[in-house]
Amino acid sequence: MSPEANIEGSAAQSPYAGRGAQMFPQLNAVQVARLSAHGRKLAIKKGDVLVEPGDRGRMFVVLSGSIEVVQPTVSGETLVTVHTPGRFSGDVGTLGGIGGVVRLRVREDGEVLAIEEAQLRTIVQTDAELSELFMRAFILRRVNLITTQSSDVILLGSTRSAGTLRLQQFLTRNTYPFVNLDVDADPSVRELLERFHVKLEDIPVVVCRGSLVLKNPSNEEVASYLGMNQPIDDERIRDVIVVGAGPAGLAAGVYAASEGLDALVLETGTPGGQAGSSSKIENYLGFPTGISGLALASRALLQAQKFGAEIRTAYSALRLNCDARPYAIEMANGHLVRGRTVIIATGADYRQLDLKNAPRFLGTGIYYAATATEARRCGNLEVIVVGGGNSAGQAAIFLAGSCRMVHLLVRSQGLADSMSQYLIRRIEDTPNIALRVRTEITALDGQEQLARVTWRSAPDNVSETREIGHVFLMTGAQPCTQWLNSCIALNEKGFVRTGSDLRSEELSAAQWRNGRQPQFFEGSVPGIFAVGDVRYCSVKRVAAAVGEGSACIQQVHRVLHE
Numbered sequence: 001m002s003p004e005a006n007i008e009g010s011a012a013q014s015p016y017a018g019r020g021a022q023m024f025p026q027l028n029a030v031q032v033a034r035l036s037a038h039g040r041k042l043a044i045k046k047g048d049v050l051v052e053p054g055d056r057g058r059m060f061v062v063l064s065g066s067i068e069v070v071q072p073t074v075s076g077e078t079l080v081t082v083h084t085p086g087r088f089s090g091d092v093g094t095l096g097g098i099g100g101v102v103r104l105r106v107r108e109d110g111e112v113l114a115i116e117e118a119q120l121r122t123i124v125q126t127d128a129e130l131s132e133l134f135m136r137a138f139i140l141r142r143v144n145l146i147t148t149q150s151s152d153v154i155l156l157g158s159t160r161s162a163g164t165l166r167l168q169q170f171l172t173r174n175t176y177p178f179v180n181l182d183v184d185a186d187p188s189v190r191e192l193l194e195r196f197h198v199k200l201e202d203i204p205v206v207v208c209r210g211s212l213v214l215k216n217p218s219n220e221e222v223a224s225y226l227g228m229n230q231p232i233d234d235e236r237i238r239d240v241i242v243v244g245a246g247p248a249g250l251a252a253g254v255y256a257a258s259e260g261l262d263a264l265v266l267e268t269g270t271p272g273g274q275a276g277s278s279s280k281i282e283n284y285l286g287f288p289t290g291i292s293g294l295a296l297a298s299r300a301l302l303q304a305q306k307f308g309a310e311i312r313t314a315y316s317a318l319r320l321n322c323d324a325r326p327y328a329i330e331m332a333n334g335h336l337v338r339g340r341t342v343i344i345a346t347g348a349d350y351r352q353l354d355l356k357n358a359p360r361f362l363g364t365g366i367y368y369a370a371t372a373t374e375a376r377r378c379g380n381l382e383v384i385v386v387g388g389g390n391s392a393g394q395a396a397i398f399l400a401g402s403c404r405m406v407h408l409l410v411r412s413q414g415l416a417d418s419m420s421q422y423l424i425r426r427i428e429d430t431p432n433i434a435l436r437v438r439t440e441i442t443a444l445d446g447q448e449q450l451a452r453v454t455w456r457s458a459p460d461n462v463s464e465t466r467e468i469g470h471v472f473l474m475t476g477a478q479p480c481t482q483w484l485n486s487c488i489a490l491n492e493k494g495f496v497r498t499g500s501d502l503r504s505e506e507l508s509a510a511q512w513r514n515g516r517q518p519q520f521f522e523g524s525v526p527g528i529f530a531v532g533d534v535r536y537c538s539v540k541r542v543a544a545a546v547g548e549g550s551a552c553i554q555q556v557h558r559v560l561h562e
């Protein structure tokens, strides 16, 4: 089969059909000549494996001969494409210096130009033409692997298991291609369980590269086995450590790195934060048809990596120590990282239902995000969305597209005070959304999975129980500031006070003696900043978080020059 036939074959299954030329562009002689200054020529021999999945990447430009790109799967290998002279290897992982997902094997003897990660970053930062060509190709290649579910990483799970949902979310939001197999829906999965010597009670199980079997692994374990993170250098003192990779943290990472600062971004879950869990953001400037939180987050992540920000996923900040400079942050995995300045961008966590058995159904009937991952679990059943804000409105409209009926439960009298008018109008125009005002959930019932929900409506306190197994909680959030170790002033609800919102007693308690007032995003300790939803008085929106993360870097520069 010709390489072109293969491209068409794989792309035909994905929405990227017809974009083969952008996915696998051909460099011209002038472009190859420009690249020569950044690479090293290597002779290649038929059969040599240049890269295995999980290897940290170099990019190869084929000068003569050819390289095949194959995706190892549980049943063998799938040919993705063949790179002939003028074509190049690589995807988003190559730029981020993290483990790749495909195997590169020499098909015909010849010569390649090997370009190391640091050189590749120099090229994308300085050569506008090649930067656009590479970035577009890298994104499309990864998206194509994801949509065709072509991978040697298999998640064996069940829709009745919360751990399965956690891992699905983790892999999906890290744009890691994986094959999702459901024990309940697909009888052949049981054969696989036997083959890998795992029992039903071990699920979710992640099978990596056909051999390694991880039983109910943590996100950290998965990240480590799949090479999603580079090792961290504890000795290095960074210019700025950004904690949290939601929109605010990613924006801070992009601006810090693009302005030459040594920036480390730490994220406990997956990049994108709350925005990453939004099915469609429609009010972010520049995206008139809307953009999913996942797409926005993965683009921002790649942009931060392009400029050289180091990003670690599944890295949790446990404690901030601001007694001495440089400031130190203890991580949950035992690492200690130090920075001249720190940006707190840890956003907020969803508020939970105040019912004793609610935590039991987390991920098995109660969800805090409404994306395609969660919607698949609901099929066309009836679902409940709780909340009166924009996130609840978006979730209700999104779910109404696939579910038979969406019950939108709000405690207040209506939506007018809490939801944007455009969403209220759409809800009114959607016949399968039932708005239930002055209503709250009073009981949850079920065995492994949520099966029944009771709600009560004022003013008559009428209770109703329905056979509903899926509840989406969109009831606001609490700031993630527990890790700050009381060393920075918070308001009574736990949000970080900054700039002129800091009271004089808070500044004296923090022994502020810097000879100047705190800057707009600076907290009660010099050089420690807060941006986005975690900041007291911030506007809880993506655009505001991005704006704060970007603008804060100017203030970081000021502190670094003091």
Ligand SMILES: Cc1cc2nc3c(=O)[nH]c(=O)nc-3n(C[C@H](O)[C@H](O)[C@H](O)COP(=O)(O)OP(=O)(O)OC[C@H]3O[C@@H](n4cnc5c(N)ncnc54)[C@H](O)[C@@H]3O)c2cc1C
Pocket: 243, 244, 245, 246, 247, 248, 249, 266, 267, 268, 269, 270, 271, 272, 273, 274, 275, 276, 277, 278, 279, 280, 281, 282, 283, 284, 315, 316, 317, 318, 345, 346, 347, 348, 349, 368, 369, 370, 390, 391, 394, 480, 483, 531, 532, 533, 534, 539, 540, 541, 542, 543, 545
């Ligand atoms: C479902 C949903 C839909 C939304 N839709 C819209 C919309 O359409 N338009 C709009 O403008 N806004 C929307 N929002 C609000 C918007 O997403 C938030 O305002 C925005 O994400 C805030 O960004 P942030 O970076 O400040 O915080 P977050 O997005 O909360 O990100 C904080 C990050 O910090 C990480 N973190 C927390 N603690 C730690 C720790 N100890 N160590 C390391 N990392 C940590 C978290 O895992 C998270 O990734 C929506 C929110 C939700 C939940």
